[in-house]
Amino acid sequence: MALDNGTPLNSLGFAKPPSETRVVVAMSGGVDSSVVAAQLAEEGYDVVGVTLQLYDHGAALAKKGACCAGIDIHDARRVAEKMGFPHYVLDYENIFKDAVIDEFADSYLAGATPVPCIRCNERVKFKDLLETARDLDADCMATGHYIQRKDGENGPELHCAADANRDQSYFLFSTTPEQLSYLRFPLGHLPSKDATRELAAKYGLSVADKPDSQDICFVPNGNYASVIEKLRPGAAEPGQIVHADGRVLGEHNGVIHYTIGQRRGLGIGGLSEPLYVVKLDVDQKQVIVGPKELLATRKVPVREINWLGDGPFTDMAEREIAVKVRSTRPPAPAILRPISDTEAEVELLTAEEGISPGQACVFYDPDSTRILGGGWIWRGY
Incomplete structure (x- = not known):
């Protein structure tokens, strides 16, 4: 593809050579973001790797399989050294605690089931880190998320990953149009995680066989209650x-x-x-x-909506969409009824069990792979 003046666009969508295109890569130390950084470096981009220290190293070092721990910072640095680009570690511990961990604790104490990974993307990676990338005069910021950014008639659109098993759209619904214009997701088109590991092996990266992280990074072994008790002593x-x-x-x-x-x-x-x-x-x-039948829910109140569809959110009385109310299930048919710019009622055509306040409700176009935004489920039933 080229602009009207004939200047070809590079793989990140800029009308200039890769060597003149600076890209900040958010590096967690895992295989995904490492491959993104290595691939862009090999293509000749001006790559700057950035890893966030989100919480105390000492507590994290004993926990394998969590992002942003001490070993992960070390792994990210080794990738940068091998591929020959600068790498920085930023201390975001206070920001992370204020923006993510405190709300996680308070939400649990309020009877909700929070999803801190979404808040981390929304309030830390795609906010503070993105601003840091701008301060570094980067043309864009790239991440290892499995999701696709496509150019539409009205600007960049968010689409599901090619590999439905790796798709991370549930965790990225709150990405704003402004953020989306600056972000790039180079892995979203890959057919499988195996393809990513093959690229890591091709580049000779030490993390090629590194296991995926499974737990929330600051919750050892998935034991939420023990974390809450440490953060809010006596609250239980x-x-x-x-x-x-x-x-x-x-x-x-x-x-x-x-x-x-x-x-x-x-x-x-x-x-x-x-x-x-x-x-x-x-x-x-x-x-x-x-009994189990009491868990079945069809009407879901949603607020803090981030709308990524075309036109104003409230332009429609209702529309047919598909929604996810948890990350592990495919989108299901629903009716979306806006109440205000940031609130709506979602009616599921088939009742779902176990829906909880604090979880996300993500909107999808039923006729394509496009993500239309989403919001937060916010009260009991």
Whole structure:
């Protein structure tokens, strides 16, 4: 592709040689972002690698498989040294705590089920780090996320990754149009994670066989409750486990130990029917349980909406879309009804179980791979 004056566009979409195009690569130390940096460096771009130190190294070093720990910073630096581009480590510990960890703790204490990885992208990587990239006079910032950015009639559009199994659109719905114009996602078109590892081997990167991170980076072994107790000592107060019909079934040692839809580890036994957590009443310190059918939800209130579709969000009374209410399920048919510029009601055509306040509801075009934005589920049912 070329501009009207005949100047060809480079692979990042700029009408100049790669050597004159500066790109900041957000490097977590994992294979994905390492491949992005190595590939762009090999193509001749002016690459600057940046890794964020998001929390205390000492606590992180003992935990394998979490991004941004000490070993990951070391791995990112080794990739930069091998490929011959500068690499910087920025201390974002205070920013990360204020923007992500504190809200994570407070959301859990309020009975919600937060998704801190989305807030990290929204408030740290695509906000503060993106501004740092601009300060470095970079033309754009690239990441290792599996998602696609495509040029549409009305500007850049966000699209699902070519590999549905790796697609990270659920975690990137809050990317604004302004951010999207500056961001690049070089891995989004790849057919599989194997293809990424093959590229890492081609470039001779030491992280080619490094395992993917699985947990939230600051939550060791997925034990949310222990993290909350450290952040908010004494906040977990005991209370009652109550059946939806009003019967008191037992005691619990803190609402933070439970999530909507949970069946195992409820601490109640001797009952003839399987019971699930259907509601967390923080004010009354109650964990409310009931049969599975009580988990089914069709109407989902959503707020803090980021709209990535064409035209103003409130231009329509309603529209047919597809939505994800959790990252692990494919988009499902729904009706979107705007209430204001930032609020809406989503009606699922087929009821979903275990929807919880604090989770994201992401909007998709039912007829294409385009992401139309999304918002946050915000109250009980």
